[in-house]
Amino acid sequence: MEPKYKRVLLKLSGEALAGNIGHGIDFDTVLKICRPIKAVVEAGVEIGIVVGGGNFWRGRSSGKMNRTRADHMGMLGTVINALGVADGLEQLGVPVRVQTAIAMQQVAEPYIRNRAVRHLEKGRVVVFGCGTGNPFFSTDTAAALRAAEIEADIILKATMVDGVYDSDPKKNPNAVRYDTLTFTDVLAKDLKVMDGTAATMCRDNHIPICVFSLEDPENIYRIICGESIGTMVTMQE
Ligand code: UDP
Numbered sequence: 001m002e003p004k005y006k007r008v009l010l011k012l013s014g015e016a017l018a019g020n021i022g023h024g025i026d027f028d029t030v031l032k033i034c035r036p037i038k039a040v041v042e043a044g045v046e047i048g049i050v051v052g053g054g055n056f057w058r059g060r061s062s063g064k065m066n067r068t069r070a071d072h073m074g075m076l077g078t079v080i081n082a083l084g085v086a087d088g089l090e091q092l093g094v095p096v097r098v099q100t101a102i103a104m105q106q107v108a109e110p111y112i113r114n115r116a117v118r119h120l121e122k123g124r125v126v127v128f129g130c131g132t133g134n135p136f137f138s139t140d141t142a143a144a145l146r147a148a149e150i151e152a153d154i155i156l157k158a159t160m161v162d163g164v165y166d167s168d169p170k171k172n173p174n175a176v177r178y179d180t181l182t183f184t185d186v187l188a189k190d191l192k193v194m195d196g197t198a199a200t201m202c203r204d205n206h207i208p209i210c211v212f213s214l215e216d217p218e219n220i221y222r223i224i225c226g227e228s229i230g231t232m233v234t235m236q237e
Contacts, residue, residue: 053077101133
């Protein structure tokens with residue numbers, strides 16, 4: 001395998017870890033996702049992973065709660081996922097460290113950028129928990145932020161849909177999938193790639209995003225090998 005990218009930031013939504021159960025963690029699904037990650041790590045690719053938390057809790061959907069507190073709960077959900085993914089990788093023999101944006105020293109390392117980069121250089125996967133550590137943000141924005149900080153070549157955004165469409169493919173059978181897009185298109189057409197804060201951050205820091213389906217987790221391997229899968233969002237055509 002000749003990898004196309006040297007350092008990659010993989011964003012896994014919480015939903016992706018729930019598999020067919022639909023909530024919480026389905027560990028068989030976690031292992032399925034970890035296998036291609038092992039393959040790319042063995043090929044010398046450095047991988048940072050930002051995990052979501054939607055399989056447990058989403059602050060913005062909490063209804064009557066105070067938003068900041070609800071977001072704190074959401075961030076704790078991402079830590080459960082980070083530990084689950086780390087366990088899956090460890091079971092497959094992949095060296096891994098978890099770093100959290102909110103310190104919880106007995107559970108994981110605190111997020112320290114230089115330390116994260118050192119782990120990557122040594123071939124360890126770094127799983128980032130707690131998103132950005134701030135309420136009112138998403139784990140997509142955390143992915144953009146960490147990708148910028150560790151100077152990742154690309155963000156691979158794993159979703160349940162096989163790319164970005166001009167309308168919701170679940171509601172519109174004639175929806176058309178884009179192979180490529182520019183950040184200008186994404187922001188102008190308000191396409192559902194990432195939330196606006198995350199998309200703006202990627203644009204400003206020149207970080208391309210590949211949005212793809214995790215239904216077949218081997219897609220992670222294929223994209224890193226250079227195959228055109230899903231939708232690639234770049235600065236220009
Ligand atoms: N969250 C937060 N700040 C962050 C990242 C996440 O407050 O920087 C909280 C927020 O409540 C969010 C939840 O954690 O709803 C789970 O993250 P997200 O919704 O991004 O997870 P995903 O949809 O990717 O599973």
